[in-house]
Amino acid sequence: MSKNETPVTVLGLGLMGRALASAFLAAGYPTTVWNRTPAKAEQLAGEGATVASSVGKALAAGAVTIICLTDYRAVRELLDDPEVDLTDTTLVNLTSGNSTQARDAALWAEQRGARYLDGAIMAIPSTIGTAEATILLSGPQPVFDAHRQVLETLGVGTHLGTDPGLASLYDVAGLTMMWSVLNAWLQGTAMLRTAGVDATTFAPFAQQIAAGVAEWLPGYAEQIDQGDYSVTVAPLETEARAMEHMVEESELLGVNTELPKLIKAMADRAIAAGHGGEQYPVLIEEFTRIHAN
Numbered sequence: 621m622s623k624n625e626t627p628v629t630v631l632g633l634g635l636m637g638r639a640l641a642s643a644f645l646a647a648g649y650p651t652t653v654w655n656r657t658p659a660k661a662e663q664l665a666g667e668g669a670t671v672a673s674s675v676g677k678a679l680a681a682g683a684v685t686i687i688c689l690t691d692y693r694a695v696r697e698l699l700d701d702p703e704v705d706l707t708d709t710t711l712v713n714l715t716s717g718n719s720t721q722a723r724d725a726a727l728w729a730e731q732r733g734a735r736y737l738d739g740a741i742m743a744i745p746s747t748i749g750t751a752e753a754t755i756l757l758s759g760p761q762p763v764f765d766a767h768r769q770v771l772e773t774l775g776v777g778t779h780l781g782t783d784p785g786l787a788s789l790y791d792v793a794g795l796t797m798m799w800s801v802l803n804a805w806l807q808g809t810a811m812l813r814t815a816g817v818d819a820t821t822f823a824p825f826a827q828q829i830a831a832g833v834a835e836w837l838p839g840y841a842e843q844i845d846q847g848d849y850s851v852t853v854a855p856l857e858t859e860a861r862a863m864e865h866m867v868e869e870s871e872l873l874g875v876n877t878e879l880p881k882l883i884k885a886m887a888d889r890a891i892a893a894g895h896g897g898e899q900y901p902v903l904i905e906e907f908t909r910i911h912a913n
């Protein structure tokens with residue numbers, strides 16, 4: 621079957637599900653949709669989608685079924701029904717969750733006779749169908765290969781490996797990066813606002829810092845992988861002295877000190893454990909270890 625002849629089903633027509641279905645329709649795929657609240661399918665019907673009257677009919681219509689619901693519980697509520705036959709279906713679950721949920725869902729789907737890929741959407745609805753959208757996928761390679769072209773209609777499709785939990789893990793790791801960078805920027809913005817510097821003025825400087833730090837990642841990653849934290853830039857104890865200024869400044873300015881204190885506390889623990897003469901990525905041990913506090 622050529623790319624745009626493959627019948628595709630989308631289960632779940634929230635903001636994201638509707639964007640996914642629209643992208644398939646725009647690319648010319650025969651697209652069947654189903655949603656718990658049928659009214660959300662109306663616009664898609666106008667765009668050419670076939671609206672299935674039941675989940676079973678929707679599943680039967682697609683060579684591949686994309687699932688995009690609120691969470692994994694909703695996926696189970698919908699599909700864990702003896703009336704719903706998953707035998708010989710191909711499910712691509714783009715619902716967000718954690719890696720345990722993804723692995724459990726993969727096992728459950730396979731036990732029900734389905735082929736299963738788990739996925740995560742690193743995009744907002746308006747970018748679906750463009751190169752700005754990244755669709756992370758994990759699970760059996762042959763299933764990805766068989767549906768690669770369909771999946772790449774949605775954005776840049778990346779298969780991360782056969783472990784079905786990987787897409788969720790990358791998703792959560794990416795979100796951790798995103799929120800950490802944003803929180804660091806907000807902390808800096810709060811500090812500068814006390815001196816009358818507005819967020820817009822600080823933003824380009826913050827962008828430069830973030831881009832500079834991003835450049836360090838490959839070299840620091842090698843240090844982590846090799847377990848060799850030899851100093852090429854500065855030892856951790858030098859960095860910890862600068863962290864002291866960050867904590868003091870925040871206290872003096874009367875802005876929130878939670879983030880500065882957390883950053884400093886982690887470095888202090890690593891130094892107390894004897895790592896003060898090593899380079900910053902040695903802190904990976906603090907992130908790997910579980911503390912009782």
Ligand code: FVH
Pocket residue numbers: 632633634635636637638655656657660688689690691693694695697698714715716717741742743744745
């Ligand atoms: N929207 C976004 O920007 C983000 C980007 C990153 C990834 N997420 C994830 O995508 C999943 C769906 O997100 P969404 O934005 O489409 O969410 P909603 O608009 O709230 O739609 C939720 C749909 O799920 C249906 N649903 C919920 N529970 C059930 C259930 N028990 N049985 C059947 N369907 C269910 C709901 O149906 P209805 O309320 O319209 O009847 C919607 O179709 C999500 O994992 C994001 O984290 C999106």
